[in-house]
Amino acid sequence: MDIPTVANLPIQRFYPRKGAKLSHSTIGRRNEYLPSHPVQRPTVQTHPSERRLAAESLPGSLSCVKFTRLFRKLSAGAVALGLFSSALRAEGPLDRLTALAAGTADTTLRLDVLRGMEAALRGRNGVSAPAGWTELETTLAAAPDEETRRLARNLGTVFGSPRALETLRTIAANPQAAGADRTAAVDTLLRTRDAALVPLLQKLTAEAGVRATAIRGLAAFDDAKTPSVLLAGFPQFNAAEQRDALNTLASRAAYARPLVEAVRSGAVPKATLTADLVRQLRSLKDTTLAADLTQIWGVMKETSPDMKAEVERMKKLYWAGGSQPGDAPRGRVVFNQVCSQCHHLFDTGGNVGPDITGANRADLDYLLQNILYPNAVIPNEYLASTVETKDERVLTGVIKSQDANGISLQTANELVTVPRAEIRKIEATAVSMMPEGLIANLTEQQIRDLLYYLSRPGQVPLPAGTK
Numbered sequence: 001m002d003i004p005t006v007a008n009l010p011i012q013r014f015y016p017r018k019g020a021k022l023s024h025s026t027i028g029r030r031n032e033y034l035p036s037h038p039v040q041r042p043t044v045q046t047h048p049s050e051r052r053l054a055a056e057s058l059p060g061s062l063s064c065v066k067f068t069r070l071f072r073k074l075s076a077g078a079v080a081l082g083l084f085s086s087a088l089r090a091e092g093p094l095d096r097l098t099a100l101a102a103g104t105a106d107t108t109l110r111l112d113v114l115r116g117m118e119a120a121l122r123g124r125n126g127v128s129a130p131a132g133w134t135e136l137e138t139t140l141a142a143a144p145d146e147e148t149r150r151l152a153r154n155l156g157t158v159f160g161s162p163r164a165l166e167t168l169r170t171i172a173a174n175p176q177a178a179g180a181d182r183t184a185a186v187d188t189l190l191r192t193r194d195a196a197l198v199p200l201l202q203k204l205t206a207e208a209g210v211r212a213t214a215i216r217g218l219a220a221f222d223d224a225k226t227p228s229v230l231l232a233g234f235p236q237f238n239a240a241e242q243r244d245a246l247n248t249l250a251s252r253a254a255y256a257r258p259l260v261e262a263v264r265s266g267a268v269p270k271a272t273l274t275a276d277l278v279r280q281l282r283s284l285k286d287t288t289l290a291a292d293l294t295q296i297w298g299v300m301k302e303t304s305p306d307m308k309a310e311v312e313r314m315k316k317l318y319w320a321g322g323s324q325p326g327d328a329p330r331g332r333v334v335f336n337q338v339c340s341q342c343h344h345l346f347d348t349g350g351n352v353g354p355d356i357t358g359a360n361r362a363d364l365d366y367l368l369q370n371i372l373y374p375n376a377v378i379p380n381e382y383l384a385s386t387v388e389t390k391d392e393r394v395l396t397g398v399i400k401s402q403d404a405n406g407i408s409l410q411t412a413n414e415l416v417t418v419p420r421a422e423i424r425k426i427e428a429t430a431v432s433m434m435p436e437g438l439i440a441n442l443t444e445q446q447i448r449d450l451l452y453y454l455s456r457p458g459q460v461p462l463p464a465g466t467k
């Protein structure tokens, strides 16, 4: 019997692709599931009932999986995954996994089963609790290790357990709890889509440790108070939090109107409204908003017929700066404002677009063509789609994966899972996730600084005093 390679196992589908942004809940565990080189490991003895359970639940091709310590881990996930294959939709296997976790004295096995259940149920909500869950949950809440307790809370949330929800709310609201625990609690609560969560999220935007998660989470709810809460806190947010706030405000027309007003009044600096946000605001298809944007931001220039001439014009502008046209540290600041949320460069940055550290950056033509005309050549995996939800939220992003439960969308600032039941419409666009007009609102010197920084072989320090 052959051991299938790890790459063949369906568990992979539950993990973001290499290079994708990881959510808090997946960081740290992914590597356990995905060893870099699948090697044959010694078979360990497994309980006959466990083998039978796995053999029954796994898709046919995998039922020959030999149980090794490694594969036992994977199989727990795979067993749970089997639940959702069409042949096995009945809730039965979930009851049996719960019974398995409750009945075993082997805490490692119990942990494996819980991990598997969690992986399989990720992104799901309102699943009816399996038989015996309440009793198991009580036992797990008293487990000595935090991972078991955390998995119990996460699964409890999926099953709508009042106990799990209460514990999570307490952790989220507790300023004494560790920032990472609070963030994880908010992340899990967000999956319940419970509107009762909104006042807590709004309150948390005032607390540095959990602020970013709370701000992003607010985008999922239509609440009249959210724009004023975010706009009032805006000056205290750091640059990344400000971008999260702008993305949340640009996510639905009802939030975007107060945002545009704030830009008009100067409360939110016009320069923070980058091209990707303007494009997102336009995708809301609200006519008043579109008119306001044109007034404030100007018309978005569509791909100019004469790319070559435009590149030449920008090259002239660059060299007009002298023999050293720009300042690298200042250029890094510009990069952080308009590019780094999507691109990794040197040692930092996002993963929405490709890592550009190894790109042909010393070539000014290459840089300008890609910055000015992102739509000239677009690899398929970077085509943007817009997703409209039934509660009027519009998301723009790259679809990373989709299945019967929902889709996972990489937006400009987060990896979002949108449940299928909430989607009204998905529209593929013919444009790159990288917007046009990114540098249209920069000053000439900022453009020189940016290009100069981009052409450097390595990282430079930020100017003194930069936040």
Ligand code: HEC
Residues within 6 Å of the ligand: 276, 335, 338, 339, 340, 341, 342, 343, 352, 353, 354, 356, 359, 366, 367, 370, 371, 374, 375, 377, 378, 379, 382, 412, 432, 433, 434, 435, 438, 439, 454
């Ligand atoms: C909203 C996300 C986003 C922002 C903001 C963004 N980019 Fe991009 N960028 C992408 C994506 C996605 C691609 C790949 C698809 C394409 O080429 O259009 C890309 C491609 C590129 C490439 C070509 C990479 C290659 O593989 O050759 C360069 C160079 C680049 N971007 C530079 C920049 C610079 C400089 C900025 C800031 C002025 C910027 N980008 C801002 C998403 C973004």
